Amino acid sequence: MSRDGQAQPGQERLEALLASMTLEEKAGQLIQYFYFPDFALQTTFVEEEIRAGRVGSLLFVADPALTNRLQRLAVEESRLGIPLLFGFDVIHGLRTIFPVPLGLAASWDPQLVERVQAVAAREARAVGIHWAFAPMVDIARDPRWGRIVEGAGEDPYLGARLAAAHVRGFQGEGIDTGEHIAAGPKHFVGYGAALGGRDYDEVNLSESELRNLYLPPFAAAVEAGAENIMSSYVGINGVPAAADRRLLTEVLRRELGFRGFIVSDANAVLDLTTHGLTRDEREAARRALEAGLDMEMALGVQFLGESGPAARPAAFATLPEAVRAGVIDERLLDEAVRRVLALKFRLGLFERPYVDEDRASTILNAPAHREQARVAAERSAVLLRNTGILPLDRTRLRRLAVLGPLASDKRATLGPWVFVPDLEGTVTVLDGLRQVAGSALQVDYAPGVPMPTRPIPSPFAALDQLVPGASTMASPAFDEQAEFERAVALARSADVAVLVLGEAADMSGEAASRSTLDLPGRQQELLEAVAATGTPIVLVLLCGRPLDLRRVVERTAAILVAWHPGSEGGNAVARLLFGEVAPGGKLPVSWPRSVGQVPLIYAHLRSHQPQTSGLRYWEEESTPLYPFGFGLSYGEVEYSDLQLSAPLIGLHDTLEVSVVLHNRSERPVEEVAQLYLHQRYGRAARPVRELKAFERVSLAPGERRTLRFVLGAEARRYWSAAAGAYVLDESVFDLWVGGSSQASLHAEFAVQAQKDGSGALS
Numbered sequence: 001m002s003r004d005g006q007a008q009p010g011q012e013r014l015e016a017l018l019a020s021m022t023l024e025e026k027a028g029q030l031i032q033y034f035y036f037p038d039f040a041l042q043t044t045f046v047e048e049e050i051r052a053g054r055v056g057s058l059l060f061v062a063d064p065a066l067t068n069r070l071q072r073l074a075v076e077e078s079r080l081g082i083p084l085l086f087g088f089d090v091i092h093g094l095r096t097i098f099p100v101p102l103g104l105a106a107s108w109d110p111q112l113v114e115r116v117q118a119v120a121a122r123e124a125r126a127v128g129i130h131w132a133f134a135p136m137v138d139i140a141r142d143p144r145w146g147r148i149v150e151g152a153g154e155d156p157y158l159g160a161r162l163a164a165a166h167v168r169g170f171q172g173e174g175i176d177t178g179e180h181i182a183a184g185p186k187h188f189v190g191y192g193a194a195l196g197g198r199d200y201d202e203v204n205l206s207e208s209e210l211r212n213l214y215l216p217p218f219a220a221a222v223e224a225g226a227e228n229i230m231s232s233y234v235g236i237n238g239v240p241a242a243a244d245r246r247l248l249t250e251v252l253r254r255e256l257g258f259r260g261f262i263v264s265d266a267n268a269v270l271d272l273t274t275h276g277l278t279r280d281e282r283e284a285a286r287r288a289l290e291a292g293l294d295m296e297m298a299l300g301v302q303f304l305g306e307s308g309p310a311a312r313p314a315a316f317a318t319l320p321e322a323v324r325a326g327v328i329d330e331r332l333l334d335e336a337v338r339r340v341l342a343l344k345f346r347l348g349l350f351e352r353p354y355v356d357e358d359r360a361s362t363i364l365n366a367p368a369h370r371e372q373a374r375v376a377a378e379r380s381a382v383l384l385r386n387t388g389i390l391p392l393d394r395t396r397l398r399r400l401a402v403l404g405p406l407a408s409d410k411r412a413t414l415g416p417w418v419f420v421p422d423l424e425g426t427v428t429v430l431d432g433l434r435q436v437a438g439s440a441l442q443v444d445y446a447p448g449v450p451m452p453t454r455p456i457p458s459p460f461a462a463l464d465q466l467v468p469g470a471s472t473m474a475s476p477a478f479d480e481q482a483e484f485e486r487a488v489a490l491a492r493s494a495d496v497a498v499l500v501l502g503e504a505a506d507m508s509g510e511a512a513s514r515s516t517l518d519l520p521g522r523q524q525e526l527l528e529a530v531a532a533t534g535t536p537i538v539l540v541l542l543c544g545r546p547l548d549l550r551r552v553v554e555r556t557a558a559i560l561v562a563w564h565p566g567s568e569g570g571n572a573v574a575r576l577l578f579g580e581v582a583p584g585g586k587l588p589v590s591w592p593r594s595v596g597q598v599p600l601i602y603a604h605l606r607s608h609q610p611q612t613s614g615l616r617y618w619e620e621e622s623t624p625l626y627p628f629g630f631g632l633s634y635g636e637v638e639y640s641d642l643q644l645s646a647p648l649i650g651l652h653d654t655l656e657v658s659v660v661l662h663n664r665s666e667r668p669v670e671e672v673a674q675l676y677l678h679q680r681y682g683r684a685a686r687p688v689r690e691l692k693a694f695e696r697v698s699l700a701p702g703e704r705r706t707l708r709f710v711l712g713a714e715a716r717r718y719w720s721a722a723a724g725a726y727v728l729d730e731s732v733f734d735l736w737v738g739g740s741s742q743a744s745l746h747a748e749f750a751v752q753a754q755k756d757g758s759g760a761l762s
Contacts, residue, residue, distance in 0.1 A: 023320035029056035045311035067128025090132035091417035103563030105152035110165035117169025135166035137217035144197030146512030149544030153588030160220035186230035211719035248292035261339035377572030391579025401494035415564025416509030432570025448487030452521035508544025584670020635665025663699035682729030
């Protein structure tokens with residue numbers, strides 16, 4: 001049967017294939033191994049397993065010639081010729097790199113996200129990749145957590161809208177076209193709630209948090225048709241996700257209706273023993289399969305200290321033995337194999353297992369892809385501060401000093417999760433400013449300070465050595481004192497100093513959590529020295545999380561958060577600074593004043609003495625430096641004429657809302673109109689505000705535009721711990737519309753249960 005329960009022409013073929021498979025071949029379809037081209041011990045083992053029909057999928061291969069060679073081992077040298085499924089971390093692009101996902105979320109533009117991932121899918125499919133380990137749809141409310149960079153931030157509604165857009169972009173109208181790939185939303189579920197923001201640490205979630213915060217993006221991804229879901233590494237309330245039957249089977253499959261296949265994160269099945277859940281790998285494999293996991297992602301190698309590395313089969317390799325011993329029902333194994341084979345049939349791999357290597361090069365270098373990358377970077381940037389210096393006026397400037405260690409850093413421009421980099425074609429902020437500034441404006445550059453390296457290195461630094469073309473560039477000798485003085489001197493002689501500061505590429509992402517949010521190294525010192533010259537500072541931040549700007553704001557004339565903007569990031573930043581395009585991004589997270597405030601969220605509950613909620617710390621305000629949804633443009637937008645379709649509606653009724661936006665300035669502006677609700681009373685206390693609708697618009701100078709939003713009953717539905725169910729309450733609701741979570745334009749309406757002719761409530 002197909003995913004919608006209907007018989008398909010290929011179903012008989014799938015069942016015939018399944019009936020012809022040995023237990024070892026069935027288990028093999030449920031095993032995915034890494035493939036490191038330069039690690040002979042590991043690749044030799046993996047290739048032998050492919051020939052034996054004991055591998056269903058590979059990851060970490062992005063060379064079309066290599067994917068074809070490995071595919072031939074499966075198709076032409078294994079007994080049944082079942083093609084391999086190639087997966088890859090296509091997080092924010094493959095060859096053409098787009099802003100990091102947190103940056104894309106700052107665009108508040110689902111259509112943009114869909115276009116971006118369509119490009120990423122096209123490039124991935126061209127080199128033989130069939131499946132992306134993306135999007136990451138974990139809600140992240142602690143900026144210390146390194147993987148906040150990979151998601152959509154703190155809000156479940158924004159996260160859900162964007163999760164669906166990512167899936168639609170990857171998968172398009174059909175994954176059998178050769179232009180799209182399977183999406184793999186991750187990490188199910190609650191991974192972003194790790195204690196202290198420490199990657200991999202335990203998670204403890206109430207049912208209310210699980211269902212009201214962390215499940216909605218996954219539900220949206222499933223509804224959008226996601227082919228795969230990846231389970232989390234971590235233990236949720238004491239049970240690692242890879243063996244949590246309640247979450248994988250009862251919630252994901254039965255409640256959310258997911259019909260695709262579920263894969264573990266890397267080595268997560270073997271780690272069930274590490275967690276202290278299982279006795280050994282045999283029990284780990286059994287409990288994972290019984291929980292609903294369909295495929296195990298495994299390294300295929302283990303490191304044994306002084307004795308060195310050795311090949312290590314996946315835990316799922318023990319499943320045939322368990323079936324023969326009567327420990328596992330073969331029908332359970334067959335169900336998992338069906339799901340994996342069904343995807344291979346839907347992808348058309350049995351008919352077209354190989355890729356056109358010559359065509360791949362053309363697609364990877366398509367100019368239209370670079371254009372899309374520039375637009376995405378422009379729409380993702382968030383202007384936090386502007387005293388009037390922006391946009392820069394070329395006619396009034398003579399010299400521009402571009403300073404900071406990240407201004408010419410190609411890696412930081414691209415960001416984390418980039419394994420097939422086009423470093424030569426990456427446009428840094430320095431490159432972009434020199435191109436856009438024009439010949440009449442002198443652009444000088446000095447890094448000023450070096451970018452510090454991590455005291456605890458990233459584990460991905462080792463992977464860089466195993467992936468052709470991904471090794472980091474060696475840093476040249478750096479005279480810190482001389483460079484610092486040169487940067488200050490350039491600032492002193494310039495009309496404006498553009499400081500490009502923030503985080504290196506390896507300072508966010510997996511295994512990249514931080515205990516502080518400070519600017520790393522001596523960047524703060526450089527900023528203060530430049531500020532002391534009196535030259536106005538335009539600060540451009542390259543980062544994967546909010547940073548501590550308390551000692552920064554008053555020393556700058558403008559602050560633009562560019563995130564890690566991608567291949568065309570430099571051109572995008574330059575066009576934004578010179579006013580060729582208007583900034584319009586909005587924060588997808590609350591920007592804290594300091595690390596001591598986190599987690600700090602806008603959608604908090606009212607507590608005792610709400611009037612003092614911003615005064616809970618005695619040494620500084622307990623409010624964000626910049627609120628969720630905040631972002632400036634080069635003009636002023638006025639909101640007015642907020643109208644509701646009715647002051648009183650039924651529990652299941654729809655409410656229509658209209659509002660007028662007016663661009664009061666003489667420049668085009670970008671704005672994101674945001675609608676928030678608050679339920680005043682009910683079966684549970686509800687957050688002070690919750691995002692329920694938004695729309696990004698471009699407004700011409702002086703333009704007025706009426707926006708309309710439709711709020712269905714689902715906008716008021718929530719999980720009540722008291723009721724143990726999803727509920728709709730009779731209540732009075734506050735509604736705000738504006739340009740951030742602190743919107744002031746307000747209306748209210750009431751919801752009342754109505755009785756139909758039979759006396760039942762509706």
